[in-house]
Each structure stands twice: as C-alpha cells, then as structure tokens.
Amino acid sequence: MTEHYFTREPAAQAHSREVSFSLAGRNYVLSAASGVFSAGRLDPGTAVLLRKGELPKADTQGTLLDLGCGYGPIATVLATVAPQASVWAVDVNSRARELTRENTKGLNVTVAAPEEVPEGLRFAQIWSNPPIRVGKQELHHLLLTWLPRLEPDGVAWLVVSKHLGADSLQEWLHEQGWDASRHASGSGFRVLTVKPVRSQAP
Numbered sequence: 408m409t410e411h412y413f414t415r416e417p418a419a420q421a422h423s424r425e426v427s428f429s430l431a432g433r434n435y436v437l438s439a440a441s442g443v444f445s446a447g448r449l450d451p452g453t454a455v456l457l458r459k460g461e462l463p464k465a466d467t468q469g470t471l472l473d474l475g476c477g478y479g480p481i482a483t484v485l486a487t488v489a490p491q492a493s494v495w496a497v498d499v500n501s502r503a504r505e506l507t508r509e510n511t512k513g514l515n516v517t518v519a520a521p522e523e524v525p526e527g528l529r530f531a532q533i534w535s536n537p538p539i540r541v542g543k544q545e546l547h548h549l550l551l552t553w554l555p556r557l558e559p560d561g562v563a564w565l566v567v568s569k570h571l572g573a574d575s576l577q578e579w580l581h582e583q584g585w586d587a588s589r590h591a592s593g594s595g596f597r598v599l600t601v602k603p604v605r606s607q608a609p
C-alpha cells in the first residue's frame with residue numbers, strides 16, 4: 408500500500424537523504440528521509456515561501472509556529488534567523504518529527520505532535536506549506552484549528568500552488584472572516600498572508 412507523506416507512523420524503511428539549500432546568505436544541509444514530504448530537495452513551494460515571505464529579524468522574539476514541519480526546513484530557517492524567538496514545529500508524521508529534532512538540535516525549537524501543543528499557546532507568526540493533498544475538508548479543518556491561535560496582531564504566512572487552489576483558498580479564508588492577501592507569487596505558487604480582522608472600536 409502506498410503511504411502518504413502525512414502518514415502518522417510511516418512503516419516503509421527510512422532511506423536517508425540530505426537536502427542542501429542557501430537562503431539569505433546562509434547554507435543549510437538538512438537530513439531528510441523517504442516517507443516525509445519532499446525528501447529529495449527543498450520543495451519549490453517552500454523555497455518560494457522562504458524567499459518571498461518576510462522572515463523574522465535577528466531580534467524577533469515571541470512564539471512562531473511551523474505548521475506541518477516535514478523534516479523541518481521552515482523551522483530550521485526561522486530559528487536560525489531569529490535565535491531569540493521560540494519556534495514550535497508540528498507534524499502528524501512521527502518520522503518528520505524525528506528528522507526535525509535532529510535538524511534543529513541546538514536551536515530554540517520544540518518539536519511536537521499537534522495534540523502535544525499546550526492549548527493556551529498563542530503564536531506571533533504561523534508559517535506553513537500546508538498539506539493540500541489531505542483534501543479540502545481536512546485542510547480547512549487544519550487552518551480553522553490553528554489560525555485562531557494567532558495573537559491579535561499576528562500573521563500567518565502560507566504558500567499554496569496556484570494549480571492546487573491558492574486563489575480559492577484565499578477566497579475561502581476571506582469568507583471565514585480572515586484578512587487574507589496575496590503577498591507574492593512565483594514559480595506557480597502564491598504566498599498568502601492571513602491576519603485576524605481587527606475588531607472595530609465602538
């Protein structure tokens with residue numbers, strides 16, 4: 408039976424891989440393995456997100472979330488460029504979490520399964536290349552679970568392929584009452600920002 412990258416406990420043997428990329432003047436070499444998303448190279452969508460999104464600054468503090476971390480490229484970059492921030496990396500796939508733990512050793516990253524994240528924790532930023540392949544209903548459920556955990560002035564950075572429905576997702580987010588905008592496009596992907604709509608002063 409074929410396993411999806413979002414399988415919770417991949418049964419297939421883990422063939423180790425290495426993913427190298429450069430970003431904002433730094434070189435990264437990360438461990439990946441079969442059974443996790445895009446183990447052979449930095450996913451082109453993730454590359455667009457990290458290159459076109461506004462990465463946190465060196466003095467950024469607060470709590471940042473990498474939602475659906477895979478082997479951890481986003482969490483690794485966030486924690487490297489913003490060492491004072493506290494980064495959470497969350498994934499349902501246990502192999503992905505193991506790899507992220509290995510890749511973020513020495514960085515301020517907590518790796519967790521979704522149910523392990525303390526309920527009251529709020530995020531200044533959420534970064535995600537979300538799992539579109541889980542299906543629309545599950546994706547919507549995922550976003551409606553985590554977006555409400557943004558701080559009132561927080562922002563989520565999402566990358567979605569145009570071909571896989573970035574524009575309709577943006578519209579849906581808008582209908583759900585979020586301030587969803589297209590920040591950038593590149594290589595067939597949209598980088599969206601999603602913010603809570605500020606309540607009007609009476």
Ligand SMILES: C[S@@+](CC[C@H](N)C(=O)[O-])C[C@H]1O[C@@H](n2cnc3c(N)ncnc32)[C@H](O)[C@@H]1O
Binds near residue numbers: 479
């Ligand atoms: C498109 S991949 C992105 C992986 C990684 N961030 C990257 O850029 O290479 C989406 C990830 O979301 C994870 N995922 C799927 N359903 C999830 C859920 N309900 N909660 C958290 N993560 C989930 C998958 O296991 C997968 O690793």
